[in-house]
Amino acid sequence: MQKMLKNKKWLLAICAIILILTCLAPAFGASITPLKQGSSGQAVKDVQQKLKQWDYYSGTVDGIFGSGTKEAVKKFQRNNGLTPDGIVGKSTFEALGLNQYVNNSSNSVSGTNTTNNNDEVTLLAKAIFAEAEGEPYIGKVAVGAVLLNRVKNNQFPNTLAGVIYQGNALESVSNGRFYTFDNHEESVKAAKDALAGWDPSYGSLYFWNPAKVPANSWIWTRQVIVTIGNHSFGK
Amino acid sequence: MYKKLSIALTIALLLTAGWGYSQYRVNVLNNSLMENSYQSAFYNLVNDMKSLSLLTAKNNIAYSDAQNSRLLAEVRMTANNALENLSVLPLQHYTLSRTEKFLNQIGDYANTLCGEIAIGNPLTREQRKGLEELSKQTSYLQQEIAKLEEQMTEQKLSFRDKVSLLANSPKSGQEKSQKSLWNTTFTSMNQQMSDYPTLIYAGAYSDHMENLQPKQLEGEEISKEEALEIIEKLPVLHDDIQYDFSDPIEVGTDSAVPIYSIIITGTEKDYPINVDISKTGGKIVTMLNNRPVTENNMSQEDAIARAKEFLKSQGYENLEVTYTLKEDNILQLEFANKDNDIYCYGDRVKVKIALDNGEVLGFESKDFLMNHCDRKFEKPKLSETEAKAKLNPNVQIESSRLVMLPNASGEEVLCYEFNSQYNGQNYLIYINAENGNEEDILQVFTDDNGSWTL
Structure with a gap:
């Protein structure tokens, strides 16, 4: 018990460090020019606009940082728990909601709007792993491609999650094998290839293992397009 | 002695009973969790179908662009929701395929028409007629699902029954009638769903998308021997390695681009090269080599040059890079055809380059083969x-x-x-x-x- 507590403390400490690092990280990459009395330009205009909108500033929105603007900034900073120095730096920009001036290095993607397809890669890799772990690589890509073909086909749900979790569509999802996935490298690679457009199944919408499907199954009515490893692929 | 044994046995029995009971509780809890998510999906579906039926009926009489586009936007969203909820239910796909197709199409069609209205093309008489047909189907579907909901309530059916019925074949007469209620309802619904006219429109789920043919794939039909001859000359093969070529297998004989599929095995037996070559014209359609790449000692420029060299050997002269992604020491590239200084994004091929030795690990040209054609470029109307x-x-x-x-x-x-x-x-x-x-x-x-x- 004592030991566990100790472990927990360690864990907490590590979590705290990670948290602090994540919070600090953006500060390193950012390059901001603080605005102060004497500054001018579009950024000053935007600041004045915001301050006016919130009744801190009554002067004209002219893009020139004068004493009126400085007083308004100080007032805003005081009300928002910031150091009232009258200089618009990172924290004041953020408090004003002007994040574009914080992350202004031109070609980096700012934090609020990044996106990638890692979620899809993982979801697809899980399904490939659970359905085709022992199959040759090309058979893994083909299983991934079938699931993606379903998304594009009008007889199936139109999202990847919809297709994978569909009612009784995948046995491995129903029986839980799907959840034993542990970043199986070849499955992740196959998922990436399938998402990049490789389709060794040639437009198939179904795959099945002929040795395991009962003789009266509906799947036998499907037309086989290609056989890879133990799987038949078809429409 | 016996006393001790019987005490031990009693304790064991009690422990087992306790364990059994706790398992039973867990099972009840899990069952109701599962049942709840099915029930929630089913009742949402009942509701979605009601809204969809109402929206399409209103859309039939709406006569202003503003009202039509507002209703069609809602049709799209509601059809998507219905589809999502339907696909959660524990039913076999073949009892749902047409119903799902219907929901996909009505949503996609509504979306396409909505876009048309937005650029100033109000609904045509034919489109209105088509929508009336879809509306009829919707109301039929709505009624069937509402009926099923009533029967479920009346007979106190749960989805749990449905799931266990699927797992074990039904035994008692009552179980049989339950199973047939589900099957007949969804199967007959599914059949009815093929009774609406084919929908051809400018959308991804239109019927014509299933039978797309290559626009201009030219050339003689090649034999298996000719396919092998072409593949033996692939520039990815090294002169000093003895390769083993599998017999070409014909694949997708009635698909848009029928191919011969060949597996090339070199010294690395675990990493064969899969190559597919089109029967018409003998073009490489797909090539994939899964060899792991552990080093990166090549610049992106050099890798692109290698890719271009390979493309040239396959007869692609005017391709330009449109996309790059470096992953696992492999550079993924997408090229588009530059025709008369105009980038044709539909004519695209993909190439994968190993960054250890510049080898071409992957190539894919199906999109190019399907889409490429001789284009007549006219001077654009807008400057x-x-x-x-x-x-x-x-x-x-x-x-x-x-x-x-x-x-x-x-x-x-x-x-x-x-x-x-x-x-x-x-x-x-x-x-x-x-x-x-x-x-x-x-x-x-x-x-x-x-x-x-x-």
Whole structure:
């Protein structure tokens, strides 16, 4: 018990460090020019606009940082728990909601709007792993491609999650094998290839293992397009 | 002695009973969790179908563009929700395929028409007639699902029954009637769903998308021997390695691009090269080598040069890089055909280069083979300046070029592509060069490994 507590403390400490690092990280990459009395330009205009909108500033929105603007900034900073120095730096920009001036290095993607397809890669890799772990690589890509073909086909749900979790569509999802996935490298690679457009199944919408499907199954009515490893692929 | 034994046995029995009871509790809890998510999906579906039926009925009589587009936008959303809820239910796909197709199509069709109205093309008489048909089907579907809901309530049926019925074949008479209720309802619904006319429209789920044919795939039909001859000359093969070529297998004989599939095995037996070659014209359609790459000692420029060299050997002369992504020491490249200085995005091929030795690990040209054709380019009606005037005045334009943009239904539209900045983010904006419509907007994402658009 004592030991566990100790472990927990360690864990907490590590979590705290990670948290602090994540919070600090953006500060390193950012390059901001603080605005102060004497500054001018579009950024000053935007600041004045915001301050006016919130009744801190009554002067004209002219893009020139004068004493009126400085007083308004100080007032805003005081009300928002910031150091009232009258200089618009990172924290004041953020408090004003002007994040574009914080992350202004031109070609980096700012934090609020990044996106990638890692979620899809993982979801697809899980399904490939659970359905085709022992199959040759090309058979893994083909299983991934079938699931993606379903998304594009009008007889199936139109999202990847919809297709994978569909009612009784995948046995491995129903029986839980799907959840034993542990970043199986070849499955992740196959998922990436399938998402990049490789389709060794040639437009198939179904795959099945002929040795395991009962003789009266509906799947036998499907037309086989290609056989890879133990799987038949078809429409 | 016996006393001790009997005490031990009693304790064991009690423990087992306790364990059994706790398992039973867990089971009850899990069952109701599962039942709840099925029930919630089913009742949401009942509700979605009610709304869908109502919306399509209203849309039939609506006569202003504003009202029609508002209703069609809602039809789209509701059909999507219905589809999502339907696909959660524990039913076999073949009892649902047509129903799902119907929901996919009605949503996609509504979306396409909505877009048409937005660019100033009100619903035509034919489109209205088509929508009336879809509306009839919707109301039929709604009634059937409402009936099923009533029967479920009356007979106190749960989805749990449905699931266990699927797992074990039904035994008692009552179980049989339950199973047949589910099956007959969804099966007959599914059959009825094929009774609406084929829908051809400019959308991704239109019926014509299933039977797309290559626009201009030319050449003689080749034999298996000729296929092998072509493949033996592939520049990815090394002179000093003895390769083993599998017998070509014919694949997809009635698909759009029938092929011969061949597996090449070299010294690394675990990593064969899979090659598919089109029967018509003997073009390489797909090539994939799964060899792991552990080192990166090649610049992106050199890798692109290697890719271009390979493309040239396969008869692709005018391709330009449109996308790069570096992953696991492999450079993924996408090329588009540059025809008369116009980027034709539909004519695209993909190449993968190993960054350890510059070997071509992957190649894919199906899109190119399906889409490529001789195009007649006419002078665009809009000048670049006129097209620029259609843009949001707040974006900063960095560059522009003429492109052929494939739309959702595979047709090509001549557009000006404006590479623009807004709020520190990079966007590609496409303005139709004929009528000035804003055809599409893509956001560009960049990181250390490459850039991609969504």
